[in-house]
Each structure stands twice: as structure tokens, then as C-alpha cells.
Amino acid sequence: MKKKILIVSYYWPPAGGPGVQRWLKFTKYLPEYGFEPFVYIPENPSYPILDDSLEKEISSKVKILKNRIWEPYQIAEKISKKNKNYKAGQFETEKKESLISQLSVFIRGNFFIPDARKYWIQPSINFLEKFLNNHEIDYLVTTGPPHSMHMIGLGLKERFPLLKWIADFRDPWTQISYYSQLKLTSWADKKHKFLEKKVLQKADLILSTSYTDKVNFEKLGAKKVSCITNGFDSESQINLPSSSLFILSYVGMLETLRNPTNLWEVLQDLLLNNENFKKDFQLRFVGKIADSILEKIKHSSLKDHTTILGYVSHEEAIQEMNQSNLLLITNFPEEKSKGIIPGKLFEYLASNKTILSLGYPDSDVKKILQETQAGEHFTFDDYDKLKSFILDEYLKWKNNLPTNKVYSTQKFHRKELTKKLVECLEGL
Template sequence: MVAYHYPPMRGSSGIQRTLKFSQYLPQHGWQPLVLSAHPRAYANSGDDQLAEIPPEAIVHRAFALDTSRHLSLRGRYLGWMALPDRWVSWCLGAIPAGLRLIRRHRPQVIWTTYPIASAKLIGLVLHRLTGLPWIADLRDPMTDVDYPSDPLTRRVYRWIEAQTVKHCTLAVCTTPGAIVTYTRRFPRIPASRFALIENGYDEENFANAAALLKPAVPLTGRPFTLVHSGVIYPSERDPIPLFEALAALQAAGTVTAARLRIVLRATAHDDYLAGLIAKYGIGEIVSLAPHVAYRDALAEMLNADGLLVLQATNCNHQIPAKLYEYLRARRPILALTDATGDTASALRQAGIDTIAPLDDKNGIQAGLLRFLQLAEAGQAPLASHEAIAANSRRARTAELARLLEQVTVTVPNALKGTSEAC
């Protein structure tokens, strides 16, 4: 399992996908062999989830640097030193380390996961050198018309994307829209090469977080607290229309600090957002909060009066991994996203219709007021129990185990080890 996002890294919901797969795969007869990056490459690390790595897992952390932090001079570095990403040096450590691990443990499958493009390069090379079947966990589309924004980086990404889809045994996406994108982008690749494994939530993590819950406080006499937990990308989750809407509602006296409090937790872009909050004069309503341990973040979701989703139109074929945890928390959700995108579709399937467009100030005003009226009256829709149960990480791991069995059916005996490892 080639994964950059793995404990002790913190600050990304993407960590949970690999971590939970590695935690639950042994229950399906598969021993995880994890090839990750040296912790020095992580800008934010901690030990709060290290105990969740299963004892059966063999974890190797290969040499890796962050170009912007370790190879820059006064914050500047040559562009080629960050192609396809700032962690390209991980390839130098992970490819030879991966070959050693393959010789030693003789795994049956290589599994790599995005969103670090270098992981796909590592998987491609290991697959080509060993002939092992390769499941490429693409998650979301790697490229779009204007993504990545830099033309050279976009060309490199497109080459990696094309090589991955061409050579992998299976390509896994997290949304139906992503599969549609890829089948249209690569019409000569059989549709059977693409499979769907959505993201999810972990019930054990929520059970642990429940121990931190505080007694419920009635809304009377205090503001409604709306929490956004996780990264706010300036483009893919552009908050400017929301801030404009809040400024207009504040000026009209419809939404005040006495009625609403919005907490933006662990945004990864605090400096940028702080400037916008000051610009629009909404500091009494909107506040920034630092990263906390994962269990504490889940407890905050469970305690919040409501949860906020931001997802731009250019991510219509993506669903934030955090959304599945929001659904499990069973708190009212205000989703600012395109009504035709996969995020809105997933919410409607769960029975939630408190949705407004992220890029429309007027639409946000109307959607926010409707949401507040419903939530304050205790009438905001919550996720159905059926929808929640279908999205557990255990259920997702069972889906991955079936794919592992599928791709190993025709593997020559010479490539098989004494145990089922991936």
C-alpha cells in the first residue's frame, strides 16, 4: 500500500482512507504492507492515531523531503524540483524501498493512493518492474481543464494520469462522477477497469469521540454554532461568496453574532482567510480555530449545532471525505455546493436538502436563512440511519477486499507469496 497520507501525518481527512483499509483488511485475510513517507516530509504530525495502525501491518517510511521546506533558499526553489509535486523526492526513497519490500515479503498486489501524484509514479515503476497487479486508488480526477493551474504541472499530471489508467489493473474512484469523467477521457480503456469505493466514516472513532461529548446547551440565549472542519482551498472551496453573503446579512441585521457563530477549524489557509474575514468585517461571526487531534475533531462535530460543507462547481465530480463523517454525526448540514454535483446528490440520497450554491451570494443568503430557521426550530433534515450504515469504513474495506481477490485470480504462482499481502 503506497500512501503518503498515513500516521503520524495529521491535518488531512485523506489519512483515514488508507489507515482504515490497513486496519480492517486483516479481518478479510489480507496483511497490509504499507510504504509511506518519512515523517520529516509532513508539515503537521502527531501520535494521536499511531495506535490505530494494526499490529499485523508492516510499515516502512521511505526517504522523503518537502521541496518547499527542505530544498528552498529563502522560500524559493526551481520549479522542476516540485514536479509533479513537492514530495517528488519520495520517489527516490520509495522505489528502491518498495523493491526491497517486494523481494522480502512477496506481496500479491500493489495498491497506491492519490492525492500525491508521486505515489502514482512509485506504483507505476513498481508495477512495471515486478509485473504485480496494480490497483490505482485515484479517488478524484487528477486533472481538469484548468487544474493544476500551472500549464507545465498540468502536462506532467496528465502524463501520469494517462500512464496510470493505461497500465493499472484497476482504477478506483470515490464518486460515480469521477468514473464518468475517466471513461469519457479515456474511451479506449474498457469501462471494466474502473471501480467505485466511496469514502466513509469509522464507527470506532466516533464511539471514542462520544466520550468527549459535553452536555447539550439549549440555543436560548446563545448563538447557533456552525462548524466547518478541515481544509478550505481558495479555489475548490472558495469562501468569498459566503463572506459576502454574511456581510450583507449582518448589515441588514438579519444575521448577527448573537444569532450565528461560524467556526472554521484547521483550514490550512488561516492567513488568507483572516485577511478576508477582516476585509468583509465579519470577525464577530466567523472565527478561525487551530488543528486538533482527530478524536477531538469528531467530538466537535457531534457537539456542533450544525456542520458546513463548501464544495465548488469545479469539483462537481468529487465528494469531500469529511462529508461521510458529517452524515454520521447526525447534525444539521448546510451544504454550499452545486445542486447538480456529486456532493449534493450524496446529501439528497441521505435525505438532506439544505443546499445552496457556493458561488452565488444571493443564493447563499436565502439558503443560510432557510437553514437557520429549520435548525433553530429543530426541523432541519438529518441523515437517515440506512444511509449512515452504508458508509462505514468496514463496509468500504470489504469492497476493497473483493477487488483484491478479483485482481489476484489470474496472478501466476511465481508471484504469489506465502501470505496474502498488499
């Protein structure tokens, strides 16, 4: 007999971005392991990014439940356009932040606890209570952020104590990189931490997406934690003809706080001192890039070697990865980024292209790159090593030497990760 699993998620196609990928893929493969998935989502969400191409990836075996949501973002975005960025978890640090921006962040952190989807919590608990009374559900999954999803899980666990509840943290709550920028009062800080601890202690299983987050959740009092990283699916493993240029691509969103200034300096150095490199090199941005980064590039020698594609569909992003020679991934240089593993890393791995990573010295990304031998990790202070690495990769390409490898990445395939998830569920 099939086991039934109910997933509570804010993000679902046509939402774009990395937040939607995780459970879209789990629900694709769960039926192969004897599970019948139900997904509960908002009927009228306010998504920061749309990608209609993802809708065709929804498994026909998934049953969708919808309920209307009220969100304050329509009002907030009229006050300040930056509230659309805050909705997506983007908090830029500016030297002269406007009073309206400061006020928006203050309100977001102190009045909308845990987040602006809080008004969906009680209606969802009431809606799903009726559903659970009429359906024999074996497992309840809540995936956040937004962490209001976990508050829905907490409310349902209190009403159905025998229901196995899994709280999936795609990102941490109070330990996320921008938490310190929310301008929290001491009361609000305590409230966030109180609710977080309650979820960590009441859930039957906590899922983390990084090794460091797993350790941190255990320190915060979670009784059982498993790490299941994000991954890649079969459509990421495609072969495309090579370009006539040596291409370094960054795919995804790049904020000011993750701006790899040393890399831009290295590239300008190579353009200035290597005529062949200057003739062959192209830098490509696929996704939303902070205006401050683009402005500096426009006023540098990189300008004539840079292509900016903006946000593209997931399919197009994968094609761009597969046509590149080097794939760039960056993280915050501070220790708080140690456990951040951007979802695109795994699709980078699937492309079998060389990965260039910058960030905190002892990071989970570095651990994965060392394990798979898929690239090199550098700090924001490295210059000579970074320059040497790029030049070596360029010369391999220029001399038609093999640069692509078949990395040991199969453990990060979505089907393998779903198998690991099933083992965790059956162990409860």
C-alpha cells in the first residue's frame, strides 16, 4: 500500500528560482519508492520570479491542494520597490540607505514574525485539519523559508500528535546570512529564536541542505537532523558544441555582498597582459546582477568582454552552463556563509565543467569540490593562485587539451537524494 505524504510549500511552479526545485524534484521521484505525494500551496501567491517552463516538470502523480493567501507585499512594493527584493531574501548593504528602505526592513523583521506570509498560517491549519481528518496521511513536510510554513506544521502537529512531521530548512532561520540586517528589537529577536527552537524540538525530523547547518540545528536543540543537499536532475546532463570563445559564466543572482572584486582585478590583469586571452575571453552573467557590480564592470576593461543575459528560464540557464568553460560560484567571505551551498553548484557539477569558487576558506562548497575534484575554491584575498588557475584553464582550452572530466557526482542526482529521503522517512 502506498504511503501518503503531504508537502506544505509556498514556492511551486510557476515560481522560478532555486526555492522551487527541491520538492518539485522530490515529488517527481517519490512515487517510484511507493509514495503518493500531495502538495499544499497558495492559490494566489506573490512570487518574486516566474518561470513557466517549470510547470511541465510537475509529476502527473502529484495531487495539488490550494488555498488563498493574503500578503502585504502589494502595499509594501508601492512604498518602496526594494521590498520586492526583500521578498526574495535580498538585503543589500548600501552606504546611504534611504529612510524608507530602513523602515521597510524594520517593519519586515519586527512586525511580520516569522515573515510576511504569517497571515496564511491559521487559515492553512484550519484547511489542512479538515483534509487530514478525511485522508490518512503518513508524513507531513513543511519546507521553508518562508518559515511560516513551519508554523503551519507546528499547529498541525499539536492537533495531530501522531503525525510524523518533517521540517525541511532550505535555508536557516535565525542563522541565515541576512538575519543581522533585519534591524530587530530585542523582543523580536527573542520571538524569532523562540519559534525557531519550538519547531526544531517539536518536529520528528529536521532536514538541512548543508553539513554545517546540520551541526548548527543540533546545537540549537533539534532532536533529529539529517542533511540532504540539493542536487541536479537528468536534464542538466546535456552535451552542447563548444564555443569559439573561452567563457567564464556566472549563473544566478549576484548581490553586492558576494561581489568577487579580486576576480575582476585578476581578469583585468590578464586582459592587459595577455593578447591571446584578450582576444578569446568572454564573461557572461545569466541572472540578476546587482547594479553596483554592473556599474563597476561598465567602467573597467571588462566592459567589452562582458555579456549580460539577465534572468532566463531554467532550461536556458542549463544550456548556458553547458556552453561555458569555467563556471563561477561566489559566497560571502564571512564565516556565516560556511554552510551556504548554492543550488546551482549541483547543476554546475552535472555539466562536467570546471568550477571556480570564491568564499570562506573552510566552507561546505570547498568540501564538495574536493570530494568531486570538480574545481578549485579560493578566498577573496587570493590573487596569484586565482590568476594562475584561470590562466592554466585557458591554456588547456587554447591548446585543445581535455578540460572536461566525468566527476563523481551521482550521489547528488535527484533520484539518489530522494532515495536518501525515503530512508530517513522510513526510519521515523
